[in-house]
Amino acid sequence: MRLKNKVAVITGGAQGIGRAIALGMAREGAKVVVADLQSEKARSVADEVKILGGDALGFEVNVADESSVKRLAEATFAQFGRVDILVNDAGVYLKSSVVDMSEADWDRTLDINLGGNFLCCRAFVPAMREQKSGRILSMASGIGHYGMKQFSHYAASKAAIIGFVKSLARELGPDGITVNAICPGSANTAMPRSHRSEEEVMQRLHSTPLPHILEPEDIAGPILFLASDAAAYITGQSYNINCGTYMY
Ligand SMILES: NC(=O)c1ccc[n+]([C@@H]2O[C@H](COP(=O)([O-])OP(=O)(O)OC[C@H]3O[C@@H](n4cnc5c(N)ncnc54)[C@H](O)[C@@H]3O)[C@@H](O)[C@H]2O)c1
DSSP: OTTTTOEEEEETTTSHHHHHHHHHHHHTTOEEEEEESOHHHHHHHHHHHHHTTOOEEEEEOOTTOHHHHHHHHHHHHHHHSOOOEEEEOOOOOOOBOTTTOOHHHHHHHIIIIIIHHHHHHHHHHHHHHHHTOEEEEEEOOTHHHHOOTTBHHHHHHHHHHHHHHHHHHHHHGGGTEEEEEEEEOSOSSHHHHTTSOHHHHHHHHHOSSSOOOOOHHHHHHHHHHHHSGGGTTOOSOEEEESTTSSOO
């Protein structure tokens, strides 16, 4: 029970990696707020937590909308009175070459993936500052390091998260708050399937030095450690969880 009595907010918690993080944190004793654009699915993950014997709130949020994020913070404090862990997991993965890309797709990707990080941090950091402790974990991506054709907006948003996290880690260190980024390799979720055939997805999942298909729980495991007291002095880092696909 490494997270006993902690309160964790997980955006994008309705499915995939976010769901695995929410369930994993609940198993470690945290009370979780499962926040997602998909409200029914968010509530159903919260119900799964309750069936496990945990405490949870499912809440609809659009992380790109300031007033929606404000409502999420208000609901979190009303239900649990504090916040210890913020996981910025919500994200979109749109496909387009640069020349064919609409400004709407560019803006949507940056607004959700990067802007959502900013808005959620801004909403929850004051409470963490007051209690002089907190953990912020933001999902970046290996693509933020090595790039990907037809996903330049996604790559830009994820590379920017790494810079954002490093800067925020410097700002918040004196308040006892750690801020880290996670860079998963291709994982077995709906997201890579939105633009690749099943065969391509499986080929990518198999072409790693460690012969293993990355499941959401494999990403959640190191995040549980980073959210725990054992990781109190790790901040401003970006962690590759990728079965060794690339190494730096
Ligand atoms: N799956 C991968 O291979 C992979 C690899 C690297 C990084 N990532 C990152 O990990 C995170 C989770 O990925 P996943 O594979 O579980 O994705 P997913 O598509 O299964 O889940 C993303 C969740 O974010 C939610 N979401 C989208 N826009 C939102 C918004 N505006 N407000 C609130 N919620 C919103 C969706 O409803 C969904 O539940 C993402 O940030 C993604 O970029 C995934």
